[in-house]
Each structure stands twice: as structure tokens, then as C-alpha cells.
Amino acid sequence: GAVVSQHPSWVICKSGTSVKIECRSLDFQATTMFWYRQFPKQSLMLMATSNEGSKATYEQGVEKDKFLINHASLTLSTLTVTSAHPEDSSFYICSARADRENQPQHFGDGTRLSIL
Amino acid sequence: GQNIDQPTEMTATEGAIVQINCTYQTSGFNGLFWYQQHAGEAPTFLSYNVLDGLEEKGRFSSFLSRSKGYSYLLLKELQMKDSASYLCAVLDSNYQLIWGAGTKLIIKP
Numbered sequence: 001g002a003v004v005s006q007h008p009s010w011v012i013c014k015s016g017t018s019v020k021i022e023c024r025s026l027d028f029q030a031t032t033m034f035w036y037r038q039f040p041k042q043s044l045m046l047m048a049t050s051n052e053g054s055k056a057t058y059e060q061g062v063e064k065d066k067f068l069i070n071h072a073s074l075t076l077s078t079l080t081v082t083s084a085h086p087e088d089s090s091f092y093i094c095s096a097r098a099d100r101e102n103q104p105q106h107f108g109d110g111t112r113l114s115i116l
Numbered sequence: 117g118q119n120i121d122q123p124t125e126m127t128a129t130e131g132a133i134v135q136i137n138c139t140y141q142t143s144g145f146n147g148l149f150w151y152q153q154h155a156g157e158a159p160t161f162l163s164y165n166v167l168d169g170l171e172e173k174g175r176f177s178s179f180l181s182r183s184k185g186y187s188y189l190l191l192k193e194l195q196m197k198d199s200a201s202y203l204c205a206v207l208d209s210n211y212q213l214i215w216g217a218g219t220k221l222i223i224k225p
Binding site for chain 1: 146147149156157158159160161164166203207211213215216217218
């Protein structure tokens with residue numbers, strides 16, 4: 001149980017393109033979903049927390065207009081990287097958590113984004 | 117501030133036992149998680165401790181002492197596939213998950 005699917009797993013695109021990443025909880029309802037980015041050999045960095053039906057809460061330093069998050073249902077959250085530039089190239093990982101706050105976060109497989 | 121400390125890197129031998137320590141100082145405590153992350157992959161959940169003591173799950177065990185702000189992950193009968201980073205994370209009083217930087221475990225034959 002507790003499977004999270006993230007799509008696509010790998011994206012290469014030109015600078016200026018917008019990229020949408022989907023995160024789905026397949027066998028449980030995810031009240032809360034999280035978006036992280038991770039640079040090589042560095043720790044996970046939380047970008048934002050989203051609750052179904054409400055606006056995402058962004059961490060300090062993360063641009064809301066750059067990284068658009070939508071959590072429209074209990075099983076789907078999307079992250080759109082708008083007008084992506086090479087410095088946005090990173091490993092983006094989503095996680096999902098069921099309704100109790102002490103439940104573990106279950107991670108998708110991640111999306112490797114490369115902007116040329 | 118909130119702080120989680122774990123060693124940056126450890127090396128162990130196939131078949132042996134290794135203990136990865138984690139100490140934390142957080143505003144409140146609602147549990148501690150251990151995750152495994154292989155290079156280039158997303159983390160996978162290993163264990164959750166909220167009460168003091170040892171939780172055993174196959175070859176992996178996790179221990180917690182809340183009074184000492186201390187946890188460890190014990191891996192027995194090490195296999196080459198256990199080479200990965202091990203992340204310690206604490207839920208604070210606001211149920212925010214505070215992540216450690218991870219311990220890279222290298223297993224040698």
C-alpha cells in the first residue's frame with residue numbers, strides 16, 4: 001500500500017518552457033502533499049506544502065509565481081514550473097501523506113528536470 | 117533553532133552490523149522517521165518511532181530516546197544493496213517535518 005506515482009520521470013526542454021509535473025496517490029487519499037527539490041549530493045529541500053482544496057504554503061525563498069501548485073483532489077497535486085530556466089534544473093520529488101499528521105510521507109519516484 | 121545531526125558518511129562491510137545515529141533539537145516532538153534514499157532515487161519510508169524503545173522490522177531496527185533527543189537506525193546482515201543515504205526526520209510540535217542532511221552508507225565486500 002501507500003503508492004505514490006509521479007509523472008513524468010524525466011524532462012528535457014528549452015529555456016522559457018513551462019513544465020507540469022503530476023503527483024498521484026494511487027491507493028490512499030492524500031490530504032496533504034509536499035513538493036521537494038534536491039540538487040546532487042544535497043539534502044531534500046521542501047518547496048511547498050499543499051492541502052486539498054486550499055492554496056499551497058510555500059517555504060521562504062520559493063517563488064509562488066514561478067512554481068505553481070494545484071491540489072485539486074485528494075489524489076492529485078500538480079507542480080508547474082513556469083518559464084523554466086537552466087537554474088531550475090533539478091530533481092523534483094513529491095510526497096503524499098494521509099489524513100493524520102503523524103503518518104509517514106510516501107514519495108513519488110521523482111522528476112529529473114533539465115532545462116537547456 | 118531546529119537542528120538534526122547525523123554523520124555525513126559511514127562505511128561498513130557486507131554481512132556486518134552498522135548503527136547510524138541521529139540527534140535532534142526541535143521545538144516539540146511528534147515522532148521520528150527514518151528513510152532510505154538510493155542515489156538518483158526518491159526516499160522510501162523505513163520506520164517511525166514516537167515512544168521510547170526499539171522497533172524491529174526484519175534486518176532494520178530503530179531506537180528512540182526522547183529524553184536524550186537521540187535515535188539510531190541499526191542495520192544487520194548488511195547487503196550491498198543497503199548502500200544508500202539514510203535520512204532522519206523529526207515531526208515538530210507543528211507537525212512540520214524537519215529533515216537531517218542524511219548519512220551516506222557505503223558497503224564494502
